[in-house]
Amino acid sequence: MDVHDPRPPEDSGLVVRDLAVNYGPVLALRGVSLNVPRGSIVTVLGGNGAGKSTLLRAVSGTLRFQRGGITAGEISFDRVRLSGAAASAVVAGGVVQVPEGRRVFARMTVEENLRAGALGARDRRSAAEARQDVLTLFPVLAERAGQRAGLLSGGEQQMLAIGRALMARPRMLLLDEPTLGLAPMMAARIADTVREINARGTTVLLVEQNAAMALSLASYAYVLEVGEVVLSGPAAELAESDEVRRRYLGIEARSEDDRDDRDAPLAAASAGRPVLTRWSA
Template sequence: MLEIEGLVVRYGAREPVLHGVNLEVAEAGVVALLGANGAGKTSLMRAVSGTVPLHGGSVAAGSIRFLGRETAGTNPATVVAGGLVQVPEGRHVFGSLTVDENLDAGAITVRSREARARARGQVFEMFPRLAERRRQRAGTLSGGEQQMLAIARALMSRPKLLLLDEPSLGLAPLLVKQIGETVREIGREGVPVLLVEQNAAMALSVAHRAYVLELGRVVLSGTAGELSRSDEVRRLYLGEDLGEEDSGEGAGGGPRPGDGRAVPQLARWTA
């Protein structure tokens, strides 16, 4: 579905923020991209969605292929029309418009009235709270409801691949769990998801495969289960205190931080 090879992204004359990143998203399920602030996660999403030039950046090297076609340097509107849709960090709903009007905006590329009606029914089934508030202005919704609306608006375009940038940011634990369950359901329903998250516990609980970015480089990759057992991920991203006896390469088989080695990769999963 999505193949990224040797991706280098820079802003102006500064040092690159991504250094030769390789990443794949299969035709179903959820792929998680983990990393701390400044790791380069959002820059990767911008490169994939074609919006990095809008932020003063550029793809300096490498390739991004979506459904076998090169998209690096493609106009963002063309990327969206091709079925690759991003929900950016911070939700960015149209606050002065109602829930229904926001959904209409998401479906602007869908010509069929029947397809739009079907998509609306599906998102209301997935987010019944939005159905209850369909005539309410988006700016008056809670943070969790706005995140639901941002995802629902993206789904209205009938995407072939959904990019989610920090969907749990700023939400209460109960809402984080609900968003995680929604992401899992979207992947199960046949829309693959590339999920960027700082909340590693949530991301690994819903993903099939995961990558860890550190200072613009992929330092770990593997199945979600493998990364969950990695000592490095458990210590740095899941907040576990492994104790001195578990430091370094322990029973989990995790490499030392920053050594750049990938977790052994299993055969590509299928839905």
């Protein structure tokens, strides 16, 4: 499979084409293209410094807060151009980011954090409906409504960060490392929550270093290295790629004999499936 996205451009959903981003003289992204069709979960994998968070900032319009900027390419969501738009305009357009590190308002209560997420709501009824949806998704937030956010556990803070984003009733959610620093059990709960959010109709672009979890959630995946897309394909196929397994799943490549013995039924069942292109080590 080609390292560039082979799928045709989508009229709906997120479309990124030939994106380049600089932080001053430093080139952080170069020629990045990806599609996130409406209603899907797409994940972006890569090591530290690969450009994953920069990609989300470019989409959400928050690059300028880190003194970065788009120098080439285009971003659109549901046919509306986002390239160069202010962060507030991106949120108004239905795209909301949950940043890495949770970043809740620690001195404000849980309830106040949720209200902050609804500042752009059309009316009180819409805000009330969003709040009810969030509390149904995260019942613990109802129990902690009057508690300062800084006193919540790490997992509860992540729930609050996601819930605050959902208060804006997004059509697309950008998630940056939602399981970072969480215990395995809590990480699994967050993964289940992402599935539920998507099942309710919200499109998700997921940046996540827990590659196994990310690939289990997503239908399609991209791999970034040093600011470029080096591999892309259906998530299930990337999960079977020896290079992805070695670099991101911590699994050594299987021998040819093992592959022949264990994968013969799968290979026969999937005859004609495109072969993933590997990149040089």
